[in-house]
Amino acid sequence: GDSVTQMEGPVTLSEEAFLTINCTYTATGYPSLFWYVQYPGEGLQLLLKATKADDKGSNKGFEATYRKETTSFHLEKGSVQVSDSAVYFCALARGVLSAGNKLTFGGGTRVLVKP
Amino acid sequence: SQTIHQWPATLVQPVGSPLSLECTVEGTSNPNLYWYRQAAGRGLQLLFYSVGIGQISSEVPQNLSASRPQDRQFILSSKKLLLSDSGFYLCAWSHPGLAGRPNEQFFGPGTRLTVL
Numbered sequence: 412g413d414s415v416t417q418m419e420g421p422v423t424l425s426e427e428a429f430l431t432i433n434c435t436y437t438a439t440g441y442p443s444l445f446w447y448v449q450y451p452g453e454g455l456q457l458l459l460k461a462t463k464a465d466d467k468g469s470n471k472g473f474e475a476t477y478r479k480e481t482t483s484f485h486l487e488k489g490s491v492q493v494s495d496s497a498v499y500f501c502a503l504a505r506g507v508l509s510a511g512n513k514l515t516f517g518g519g520t521r522v523l524v525k526p
Numbered sequence: 527s528q529t530i531h532q533w534p535a536t537l538v539q540p541v542g543s544p545l546s547l548e549c550t551v552e553g554t555s556n557p558n559l560y561w562y563r564q565a566a567g568r569g570l571q572l573l574f575y576s577v578g579i580g581q582i583s584s585e586v587p588q589n590l591s592a593s594r595p596q597d598r599q600f601i602l603s604s605k606k607l608l609l610s611d612s613g614f615y616l617c618a619w620s621h622p623g624l625a626g627r628p629n630e631q632f633f634g635p636g637t638r639l640t641v642l
Binding site: 442443445447452453454455456457460500504505506511512513514516517518519 | 558560568569570572575576577583616618620622623628629630631632633634635636638
């Protein structure tokens with residue numbers, strides 16, 4: 412079955428440091444890939460997405476590139492801020508209509524940015 | 527624009543009491559709807575999803591149930607809560623999408639349930 416593996420956190424960084432969160436997946440076909448962010452006490456927000464190989468999703472200074480050859484979708488940001496402290500979830504979807512377009516989530520990575 | 531609402535925001539219930547959590551979506555029609563649970567410090571567990579009125583698919587066996595009485599309303603219920611039902615419950619919606627071309631899901635603010 413489909414699966415998503417993320418690096419375990421917490422990841423603790425200083426402000427303006429470079430952030431990378433690794434995400435690899437297992438799925439048949441060509442899934443769409445997503446990164447969601449969850450701030451404390453809130454629901455999940457879509458951060459970025461990519462729908463085909465070599466696509467780069469970007470938003471709010473975050474980037475991730477869909478690498479089919481390595482089945483990866485690593486999240487990066489060049490200079491983090493305290494406000495980036497959150498839990499980040501990698502997810503995939505294969506668009507199986509009979510299964511309600513379900514998402515398969517990774518376990519989440521908690522990021523803490525210190526001033 | 528589309529919005530998703532959940533209520534209540536927080537709930538404290540005794541073991542054995544009933545539960546009803548509500549989720550409504552505005553600004554779209556015929557959405558797919560989802561219920562997730564997030565235990566403290568853990569990932570997301572999909573509980574139920576629905577692709578239409580009255581249609582519910584269950585992902586895990588449990589003492590919870592879901593209903594979709596209207597196109598944009600999704601309800602999570604229990605007749606008797608267990609301690610293990612405590613957690614953060616998230617509702618989400620998505621456009622139905624096309625085969626092989628999935629759409630992203632949009633999440634509500636969540637309900638924090640504590641069962642004592």
